[in-house]
Amino acid sequence: TQQSGRIVPAPAGAAPVEGGTVTMALPPAATPNWIFPIGPPGFSATYNSSLQQLFFMPVYDAVQQGSDLVPTGPGTLGEKPVYSDGDKTVTVPLRRDITWSDGTPVTARDIEFWFDLVKADKADWASYTVGTMPDDVKKFEVVNDHTVRLHLDRSYNPDWFTANQLTLMRALPQQAWDAKSDGGKIGDWDRTTAGAKAVFARLTAHARNLGSYGSDPLWQTVDGPWKIAAWQDTGQVTIVPNPKYTGTQHPHLDKVVFKPFTTADSEYNVMRSGGVDYGYIPPSVLAQKARFESRGYRISSWTGWAVSYIVYNFHSTHAGPEMNQLYIRQAMQHLVDQNGMSDVVWQGSAKPTLGPVPAFPKTQYLSPRMAENPYPYDVDAARALLTSHGWSDRDGTAVCTRPGTGSTECGAGIKKNAPLNLTLLSQSGSTETTNMMQVLKSSLSRAGIDLTVRQQPLNSVLGNSVACKATDPGCDWDMSFFGTAGSWYFPLNPSGEELFSTGASANFGNYSSPEADKLIHAVLYSSDQDAMHAYGEYLSEQLPVMWMPNPAYQVSVIRGDLRGVRQNPTATFSPQSWYYVKKGADQ
Amino acid sequence: MSVISPAVAPGHEEAAQATPSLARRTVQVFTRNKLALAGVVVLALLLLFCYVGPLVHPTDQVHTDLSQANLAPGSAGHLLGTTDLGYDLVGRLMVAGQSSLEVGLAAGVLATVFGTVWGAVSGYFGGWVDAAMMRVTDAALAIPAMFLLVVVSAIITPSKTVLILIIAAVAWLSPARLVRGEALSLRDREYVQAMRMMGGGGARAVFRHIVPNAIGTVIVNATFQVADAILYVSYLAFLGLSIPPPATDWGSMLSSGITYTQNGYWWLIFPAGIAIVLVVGAFNFIGDGLRDAFEVRLQKK
Amino acid sequence: MSEPLLSVDDLHVEIASRERTVHALAGVSLDLAPGEALGVVGESGSGKTMTALGVLGLLPSGGSITRGSVRFDGEDLVAGGEKRLQDVRGNTIGVVFQDPLTSLNPTMTIGAQVAEPLLLHRDISKKEAFARAQEMLGLVGMPQPAERMRNYPHQLSGGMRQRVAIAMALVCEPKLLIADEPTTALDVTTQHQILELVDDLRSRLGMAMILVTHDLGVIANRVDRVAVMYAGKIAERAGVRSLFRAPRHRYTEALFSALPEKAVVGATELRTIPGLPPNLALPQHGCRFAARCAFATDACRETEPELLGDDHAFACFHPVPPQQADPLADVVPGEERHAPALASGTPLLEIAGLRKDFPLSGGPFARSRGTVSAVGGVNLTVRKGETFGVVGESGCGKTTIGRMVAGLEDPTSGSITFEGQDLATMSRSRRRAHRRRIQLMFQDSTAAMDPRMRVGAILREPLVIQGVGDRAEQERIVAELLDAVGLPRGAVDRCPHEFSGGQRQRLGLARALTLSPELIVADEPVSALDVSVQAQILNLMRDLQRDRGLTYLFISHDLAVIRYLADTVGVMYLGKLVECGPADEVYEHPLHPYTRGLLDTVNVPDPERLDDTRKPLGGETPSAAAPPSGCRFRTRCPLAQDICARAEPAVTTPLGGTHQVACHFPLVEGTRAAAA
């Protein structure tokens, strides 16, 4: 089962057959619902941006090159950006051969159009957080038709800025979209804030009419390899090649249908009856892998660029002091049988998370040290950590017998005879997660740690695990898990400023460490290529969260004669590289 | 000549004709209903299995054992195999059955008690009290139970008590309506009028006359309520709302077993599924038998 | 006798249920000549229905004919099987059942139901069948038969429904009509009309008839021959006159003498038959009546008497000697009836201008559609210690008055004064305490007693509610009451359904007495009982009145019962009291044409007393929702004039004394002649 974590190179070789239709199953409960490339909060799901990129070429995007993830490739509009002025200025050169489907070339003006819209309406843009794009751009300069230059508010780590900021950039058809009202004159309205707001409002209003995506001429002006053929309000999307496409990656297929499903089970049933060419199966079915292969499918795990973890609430009114003790976190991490869970519960489709940087696939962001698990499953080690800090077993529960702050004592704020019992808020609705939590509960109990698992739907878990101060009501939760589908998907660069820096928006457990903050700062702002390694190594050991097995984005099932499928860890897809081979052409 | 001296008065010779006591006759009629009898037997067996079984066949239903996961039936020491976490399946069925039965019974009884009082008060007092109480019932009925459960399952962290309350909250409606109907007809009965004529009040009417006389309906309904409650437990599990592990119930076993449908791990699906069908069926059979028994009594009148 | 049309020979019927098998008929033999009318009488459960329906194989589920034959028109119906029976049913034998509402299909039109037998048995088109059905409806006296064809049963009055049922039975012109209590559910006047109709049709069509009834009056007037049944056997069989003149079986004799009509008016206790009929689920030995018979000997208990004799057959070892055949001669004179308290008694209950309107709710689709004037302004006075009888046809408001007096219903207007105190003006608590002084005795004691409670609890309940005494005291009172009504003290541990109808009525009386009331309102207390049991209850009520100085407001539709028991009689018609006065005077000299008509309609259980001078009431009672203006009786009154429609008649006493009447033309000598 080990190979499922590796990115399996797409079988290639056999001669492509032009044409054909592929039906791809969308993830459970995923209904594509936004086409306008500036998505408002709530519409930023991966499947939306993946589809948008098929119609509107990204300027930069995560592209897998060997074992590295890089921002440019044959499908991106931008060429390698150039940093200057002590990394305070970045110049973006654009490809020259790309034109809109109405014949107009794609130019720097189209990027400016995007920037104006985003700047005027950042509150309505899902990717916006305070201080980042567009706040970090002091000045946007159009150098020429095919070059733009950004003047930044300070120096940035070029790798981070390209990977996590420039990838947000889009070229939008200004010549077609820059009108304040329907039927209004096309002009440079975006250049004033009020104008940009009006233009944005109009485009958003069109995007709010899902039923018209297939027919609205607005969305027919595209520069990507595909265009919309139909967009049903159930979320089923059909795309066909864009005949006016001037780029290099021309589709081989005639048509691709993206099919939404409510549940993995219903998808699976359809999958079995041959209703999809490219779908997925529940991890549990991996045991039946051979049967699928014999029916002419291949199975491959689509590893996500993500980490999974259980959040510790360092401010918990119930067990905050315990959470704050590194040795307790270490003991608990020793009790997480990540390999066992991955192999048995996830049937091999999940991979251990070893630190804040994804360990699979192995990329340039991972140092050799980060690939080692510092806290392998070891009940005795865990017990030893506890006993050496003054905990002893009483009726199967560890209780603190040596309170105090000494190195052999329980630690600050832990009272004498305090038992080690914790509650965990966990996401419901997934057998794997439920099982994982049972395994965790069971193994924690072996060291006397009593875990109460309360299951809630994802939304409730998210709603309940708010970052809180110990004085707030509702701050009695100890641990929280919402990683059935991976806890955190990274953009290209796996920086953790939103997760682990003090007071960050997704730092639900209020982890706070000056050292970590310093390291995160370095990842964002210094041009030191090792900053990421230092950060990763430090947090792997410090355990700001309990690392848990990271499930695959999906366990894909792909028709044997469908080739050219690359499963990008950032979960985008590029059907332009897919093609059929003659039936029977061996893999 | 007065012929009605107590000595001659009929009564003694009539004792021969007097019918056996209500309870006895109910039992008689009930036992003649073969399905009801089968229901009792099945239920008794299931109870034995769930409550005495663990004594005979002790298993660890707390600690997982991944090395023993998904063993097929017949593996050493595991008659029905093991679950995906290595629990012995037979032992698991036993503890799961305990939860299912306890939650089902408690919810069914709670719903029946509440519904009965609600319905009896509404029906007996009539007028605007009835109108108000019934509109509330109507409104709750107009939201399909499953919809409510879906919403609730998106809100609530389950525990046994919570499950009982949730199920009772959707299940009290049918006894309420039923008992209200009974109360409406009972309150016009002459014996209730007679009691009012003697100066008796509403509370006496409801608790001494209406509820006891609707008791047949109530008991029969309660049996069906318990059956429905056990079904609801399984639906809640299907909707992702089940007792926190490592505790479990048949519904949760079934719905998590569904994950393994395709692997041919039938022992994760069918034993639990069949247990649900059996226990719900058994309660239904019993309810039907009781209804027969009570109806016969009514006919005799 | 000519070749019989129907000949039932040694018919045995068993009804098996899960608990037991009832031997409902044990060797019944009957002959019926063409065109002859045979009456079948007997107490409830004696097998009348089984005999009548057994002929056609219409037994209840579980029922089967175990022995015997039924020959009809020369064919054996028992041996013929289901197919043969289907040919006969509705074709050559028509059947009419007791309850005209439930015996019609509620969702089928009258026309379709009447035409159905024709479509089944005659080879004619639907159109012809409907035409014939309409003709038949006309023949049974249905007004506007064409319109009625499209009606549904519930749209007709009880009488009309029974006419439909008869039309249905006769539409194929059968040779034999079987009528099982066809008029028991109907008013005297309607009953009379229906029976007249049957008589008329019978002579026109030359039909034979089996008339099953427990009403001896009906039997006396309508049939040629009578079979008296007792416990699944025929006790006596004779021509109607000979039977009524000289009953030979001891049972028949006892039955006749229990009739209130036969009692010397107001002077005697009624004869009763002690005990109950035997349980037919048990094997029977000897004469089935022996246990209740004063003349029984050991022989009676061991050997079963055979039905012997030709024209007048009876099965009795110790028959009534023919010379002593006048039952009245056998009556044992009872104690003097207590002197009516009429003159001396002080008024206990005074009702003035009492009205009750019920809102008329018209089903789910209609809002309230006006009101029913159930009681339309009634004045009456009940004196202490007397029995005030209220008579009248169904729906005239008797019950409503009773319920208002008992406080179960609030009057729309008018006053009820009890010992000088107006009930309406009493405070709540006073009223509650006052409730003990007036108690109601219900018609149906089964319905009036909580079936879940034991008798002890039922009888104690009034005491508990009123807070009388402690438990021991209450139990003592209950025990005394049981003694008083002639029930064993052990009854307290039993449930109401374990008692017979008569015993339950005793319980009802006992409960009414628990709080030692002064006035008992008895609403039809005996109308559901057999004659023999009725006699027991009536005697008991009289005894208790004497012993405890009770006052009764006695409601009944049975003129004979009222006459027997009441000191004062009030006659009601459509919510109005039309006549009121001392019982004897009202019965001897009715002043109101309605009273007169009612008395003339009643079937007297004596075939000798049939006379043609009687003027039975015709027509139907108008709806209480739209009572006629002026005098409410005018639509059926033979004397009605214009004034009757314009003005409501005032109450007068044309004969002086306390005999009041509300009529513009009371039947004093002059008008009486005119009416005749």
Add this chain to the structure above:
Amino acid sequence: MTGFLVKRLLQALVVLFLVTIIVFLLLHSLPGGPARAILGPKGTPQQIAHFNEVQGYDDPLPVQYADYLVRLVHGDLGQSYKLNESVSSLLGQRLPKTLILTVLSTVVAVVVAVPLGLLQAVRRGRPADYILTALAFLAYATPVFFLGLIFIIVFSQAIPLFPAEAPQGTSIGSIFSGFSGMVLPIVTMAFGIIAMFSRYMRSATLDNLTEEYVRTATAKGQSSRRILARHVLRNALIPLVTLLGLYLPTLFSGALVVESMFNYPGMGLLFWNAAQGSDFPVLLGVTLVVGVATVVGSLVTDIVYALLDPRIRSVS
């Protein structure tokens, strides 16, 4: 008749009003409100605040409710957060599908249950009755999702007769053109209803068989078969109509499970997904529509009932 209608409509309004209150209160007891659910773990505090402000979730509950009612009166059911469509257009697409599913399964159920019930009543106490009763109760005792699963395993995978997925097309026509996909959902759903209805039919028939009019009909010389067909059937069907009205909410409950099992894009599925995603406007909209359907349904049943039963009809 109009009086009755007016009264019933007023009652219905009260009921719907209560329905909205119940659902509104329930939804707003969701921890963290919809913002967190919609925006996911990546939603920033600013975005959450912005969302709450735009949607009015920062207003006090009564104000929110009043706003909702005002919009409702104007026919505005709101916009789905998740599906980027107006709730009314969503309902417009989904309601007909659910209706097709429920109506067809009910029809199937009635067609099967009525003869079954009659048969049981006629054979009361005999083996056929016992067996059918036992089967009915077992069918009733089987959770719909278990039943659906068995059907899929058997009829879609072991013996591939029918697809495991309902037709996905948006138009009604596409549903009928891909009708083989509807077979399993309909059968799954009809199963439980058959169990229920056949029981009712049995007891209604038994009740009617003891009625005196049956004896009258026998006395006219009709065969028992004819009596059953001409007299008993109609009278026994009348209570079934009321039952249908009462059964509507249960039907919708069943539809929810069946739709999510067979991926049938109806109201149940819509509701299910909305609940998973805290899509409040959709949840409210669906509940309201189902509430209306239930209330209207029971009204229609009353009317049909009256039309079938002359005792009630003629009073109007």
